[in-house]
Amino acid sequence: MTDQIVLKGISAHGHHGVLDFEKRDGQTFVVDVTMHVDLVPAGSSDDLADTVNYAEVAGDVVALIEGESLDLIEALAARIADKVLTRPLVEGVEVVVHKPQAPVGHPFTDVQVRVSRERQALVVIALGSNVGSSVETLHDATVELYGLIDITDVSPVVETDPVGGPDQPVYLNAVVTGTTHLAPSSLLAGLHEIELAHGRTREVRWGPRTLDLDLVQYGDPVFDTDVVMDSTTLTLPHPRAHERAFVLVPWLRIEPEAVLRVDGSVRRVADLVAGLDTSGVRPGPDVDLLEGPW
Ligand SMILES: Nc1ncnc2c1ncn2[C@@H]1O[C@H](COP(=O)(O)OP(=O)(O)OP(=O)(O)O)[C@@H](O)[C@H]1O
Numbered sequence: 687m688t689d690q691i692v693l694k695g696i697s698a699h700g701h702h703g704v705l706d707f708e709k710r711d712g713q714t715f716v717v718d719v720t721m722h723v724d725l726v727p728a729g730s731s732d733d734l735a736d737t738v739n740y741a742e743v744a745g746d747v748v749a750l751i752e753g754e755s756l757d758l759i760e761a762l763a764a765r766i767a768d769k770v771l772t773r774p775l776v777e778g779v780e781v782v783v784h785k786p787q788a789p790v791g792h793p794f795t796d797v798q799v800r801v802s803r804e805r806q807a808l809v810v811i812a813l814g815s816n817v818g819s820s821v822e823t824l825h826d827a828t829v830e831l832y833g834l835i836d837i838t839d840v841s842p843v844v845e846t847d848p849v850g851g852p853d854q855p856v857y858l859n860a861v862v863t864g865t866t867h868l869a870p871s872s873l874l875a876g877l878h879e880i881e882l883a884h885g886r887t888r889e890v891r892w893g894p895r896t897l898d899l900d901l902v903q904y905g906d907p908v909f910d911t912d913v914v915m916d917s918t919t920l921t922l923p924h925p926r927a928h929e930r931a932f933v934l935v936p937w938l939r940i941e942p943e944a945v946l947r948v949d950g951s952v953r954r955v956a957d958l959v960a961g962l963d964t965s966g967v968r969p970g971p972d973v974d975l976l977e978g979p980w
């Protein structure tokens with residue numbers, strides 16, 4: 687069960703309603719927001735950067751109440767929920783909009799609508815392995831990813847020459863796309879657990895590994911909903927993905943129209959690949975990582 691931040695009774699004057707005088711004169715709207723956020727990091731770090739700043743959320747809510755006039759409080763609640771979900775750490779949100787002065791025509795104390803929204807972010811995950819039984823490892827890891835994301839597509843396996851690091855065996859690489867309700871930091875923690883379960887150790891930078899799972903992109907740059915961040919533990923989009931043929935070539939195979947944000951600009955992955963040396967990327971074993979045969 688996720689932790690929650692509850693912000694209740696945010697009140698402002700807005701002009702939402704179906705009737706003319708509601709749009710003209712306005713009235714008070716009151717909003718409650720419940721955010722599902724993993725509070726373990728902030729609980730131990732005591733650092734505001736590890737959680738959601740509720741004062742900022744309150745500011746967003748007031749701006750939406752005071753902003754564009756809508757007919758329905760359902761629409762206001764939905765817009766508030768969407769806005770709250772743009773915060774990377776929020777995995778789900780419940781929004782209640784109260785309209786205590788609504789023209790109901792009878793004595794009443796309050797009318798409210800409640801909406802619940804869960805994050806459904808597009809994600810791109812790159813897999814790599816060059817130690818042990820790499821095909822089996824990639825297969826197991828792909829199946830285990832189901833615990834974190836709903837998989838949309840799994841690329842073919844490619845065999846790739848090592849890029850950077852010490853002298854080491856060739857890699858098998860693949861890319862998985864999907865959607866998740868997890869916040870980026872929770873997803874990364876899940877990826878690390880899968881890596882660890884496959885005996886991943888970190889001794890040498892870019893050294894050989896049983897399993898590497900990189901979060902390439904989170905969200906959709908086409909709609910400007912992709913998360914761009916640079917914390918001590920997570921950089922999004924992955925800072926080296928745009929120059930890695932071993933990531934972009936398999937990604938392009940399953941998503942020909944894929945785009946990646948590079949230095950703030952949204953670039954077609956096909957164009958990025960066209961500018962790279964892809965000679966170190968070859969077809970790998972002909973297996974479907976989800977289906978087998980094993
Ligand atoms: N987008 C990201 N995806 C995965 N790890 C990330 C990302 N951004 C930052 N990191 C951090 O990078 C750290 C090192 O990751 P890892 O050991 O897998 O690096 P690497 O695979 O050797 O190199 P590279 O990061 O160039 O792929 C991780 O502990 C993780 O916290």
Ligand SMILES: Nc1nc2c(c(=O)[nH]1)N=C(CO)CN2
Binds near residue numbers: 813814846847848859
């Ligand atoms: N070919 C190939 N080279 C790499 C890879 C990889 O997955 N494939 N991963 C690295 C660090 O993540 C460093 N170099």
